[in-house]
Amino acid sequence: MNAGPPIADIAHPATYARGVPHDEFARRRRDEPVGWVTEPELVRRSTAGSTVQRGTGFWAVTTHAEVVEVSRRRDEFSSSRRGAFLVDPRTRADLERARQLLVNMDAPQHTWIRRAVSPAFTPRAVQRLAADVAEHARSTVARAMAGDDVDLVRDLAAELPLLVLADLLGLPPADRGLLLRWSNHLVGFDDPEFGGGDIEAYRQALGEAMAYAAALVRDRRRRPREDLVSALVAAEVEGRRLTDAQLCQIWLLLIVAGNETTRHLISGSLAILIGGTVDAHGPGAVEELLRLVSPILQFRRTATRDTTLAGTRIAEGDKVVLYFTSANRDERVFAEPHRFRPDRPDNPHLAFGIGPHFCLGAHLARLELAELLTAIRPYLPRLRLTGPVVRLQSNFVNGIKTMPAALVPAPRTAGRQKECP
Numbered sequence: 001m002n003a004g005p006p007i008a009d010i011a012h013p014a015t016y017a018r019g020v021p022h023d024e025f026a027r028r029r030r031d032e033p034v035g036w037v038t039e040p041e042l043v044r045r046s047t048a049g050s051t052v053q054r055g056t057g058f059w060a061v062t063t064h065a066e067v068v069e070v071s072r073r074r075d076e077f078s079s080s081r082r083g084a085f086l087v088d089p090r091t092r093a094d095l096e097r098a099r100q101l102l103v104n105m106d107a108p109q110h111t112w113i114r115r116a117v118s119p120a121f122t123p124r125a126v127q128r129l130a131a132d133v134a135e136h137a138r139s140t141v142a143r144a145m146a147g148d149d150v151d152l153v154r155d156l157a158a159e160l161p162l163l164v165l166a167d168l169l170g171l172p173p174a175d176r177g178l179l180l181r182w183s184n185h186l187v188g189f190d191d192p193e194f195g196g197g198d199i200e201a202y203r204q205a206l207g208e209a210m211a212y213a214a215a216l217v218r219d220r221r222r223r224p225r226e227d228l229v230s231a232l233v234a235a236e237v238e239g240r241r242l243t244d245a246q247l248c249q250i251w252l253l254l255i256v257a258g259n260e261t262t263r264h265l266i267s268g269s270l271a272i273l274i275g276g277t278v279d280a281h282g283p284g285a286v287e288e289l290l291r292l293v294s295p296i297l298q299f300r301r302t303a304t305r306d307t308t309l310a311g312t313r314i315a316e317g318d319k320v321v322l323y324f325t326s327a328n329r330d331e332r333v334f335a336e337p338h339r340f341r342p343d344r345p346d347n348p349h350l351a352f353g354i355g356p357h358f359c360l361g362a363h364l365a366r367l368e369l370a371e372l373l374t375a376i377r378p379y380l381p382r383l384r385l386t387g388p389v390v391r392l393q394s395n396f397v398n399g400i401k402t403m404p405a406a407l408v409p410a411p412r413t414a415g416r417q418k419e420c421p
C-alpha cells in the first residue's frame with residue numbers, strides 16, 4: 001500500500017527551509033482546524049554542552065475564524081501566562097524577563113504600555129516619515145541595481161528596514177550593522193547560519209542590544225531629540241512615565257519586530273513578483289502581498305481555564321498557536337487563496353494579527369513595502385533570479401536568507417501568472 005507523502009511537521013524549524021507546508025495547513029483547515037501537534041526534539045547548545053529539548057505540544061489553530069476568535073477571547077487565551085512565543089521559558093526567571101516585552105503582556109499592563117507607545121505609530125505619525133522612507137527606498141534600489149552581484153535580501157530587503165529603523169530609533173546609520181546582527185541572532189535562533197540553537201550566542205546578542213539601548217535612553221533623557229526614544233522618554237499615560245527598563249524593552253522589541261518582519265515581507269514579495277507579469281502597485285497589491293507572504297507564521301497563547309474552541313476541548317495551561325500563515329489562505333475567506341489577486345474586493349488578512357496585540361508597526365511596514373515597490377517597478381521586468389533562493393530555518397518567521405539576481409538586457413513582453421510559494 002502506498003503510504004503517501006510524509007506529513008509535514010509544522011512545528012519543526014527545518015520544515016520551513018523547504019517552504020511553508022501549505023498542503024499540510026490546507027489539510028488541517030479541512031480535517032482538524034484546532035488540532036494537536038507533538039513538538040519535535042530540538043538541539044540547544046550552551047557552554048554546558050548540548051541538550052535536547054522537546055516542547056509540551058500544542059493546539060494548532062489554522063482557520064481564519066478560529067484565529068480571530070482566540071485573539072479576541074483575551075481573558076481565556078493569555079499572552080502573558082507563558083509568553084507569546086512557541087518555545088516555553090525554561091525557568092521562572094526567564095518567564096519574568098520575557099514578560100517585560102509588550103508582546104508577552106496582558107491587560108492592564110499591556111493596555112497601559114501600548115497607550116504610551118502607540119502615538120508614535122498612528123497613520124499620521126507614520127505619514128511624517130513617508131518622504132524619508134521613499135528616499136531610502138529609491139537610494140537602496142538604485143544602489144542594489146547598479147551592482148553586478150546583487151542579492152535581493154542582503155542589498156535590498158535587509159537594507160530598507162534597517163535604514164528606516166535607524167532613523168526611527170535614533171541610531172546613526174553606520175550602526176545598522178549592529179541591528180542586523182542582533183536581530184539575526186534573536187530571531188534566526190534556530191537557523192544553523194545564525195543562532196544555530198546556541199543559547200550563549202543568543203544571550204550575548206541580547207546583552208549587547210540591551211547595553212546599547214540603556215546608553216541611548218540615558219543620552220535622550222539628558223539631550224532629547226526629534227526621535228522616537230525621546231518621545232517615549234517624555235510620554236506620560238495616566239500620570240505615569242515609562243521606566244528605563246521599560247524603555248529598553250520597547251526599544252528591543254522594535255528592533256526585532258520592525259526588522260526581520262519587514263525584510264521578509266520585501267523578499268517574499270519579490271519572490272512572488274519576479275518572473276511574473278502582474279503589475280504590483282497600490283494598496284490592493286500591498287495587502288495581497290502581506291496575505292501571501294505572512295512574514296510571521298504564528299504567535300502563541302496559553303489557555304487560562306478549561307474551555308472549548310471549534311468544539312475541541314482545551315485544558316487550562318494548554319499551549320494554543322495561531323497560524324496566521326494558514327488563516328491567510330483559508331479557502332472559506334479567500335477565493336483562489338494561493339493566487340496573487342490585488343483586485344480582491346475585501347482582504348481581511350491577519351498578517352499583522354488581530355485584537356489587542358495587533359501589530360503596532362503595521363502602517364510603517366505597509367509604507368515601506370509600497371515605497372519599495374514604487375522604486376523597483378521600473379526594474380522588475382528585467383530582473384531575474386540567478387541562483388537558488390535559500391530559506392530560513394524558522395518555525396516563527398517566513399524568511400528568505402539569500403536571493404541572487406541580475407538585470408537582463410531585454411524587457412519581457414509576455415509571461416504567466418504564478419501560483420504563489
Ligand code: HEM
Binds near residue numbers: 079114265295362
Ligand atoms: C510586515 C511586517 C510586520 C509583520 C508581518 C508584523 C506582524 C506582527 C504580528 C502578527 C503581531 C501580533 C503579535 C501577537 O498577536 O501576539 C505584531 C505585533 C507587534 N509588532 Fe509587528 N509586524 C511587522 C512589522 C512591524 C514593525 C515595522 C514594527 C515596529 C517598528 C512592529 C512592531 C510590533 C510591536 C511593538 C508588536 C507588539 C504589539 C503588542 O503586543 O501590543 N511590527 N506584529
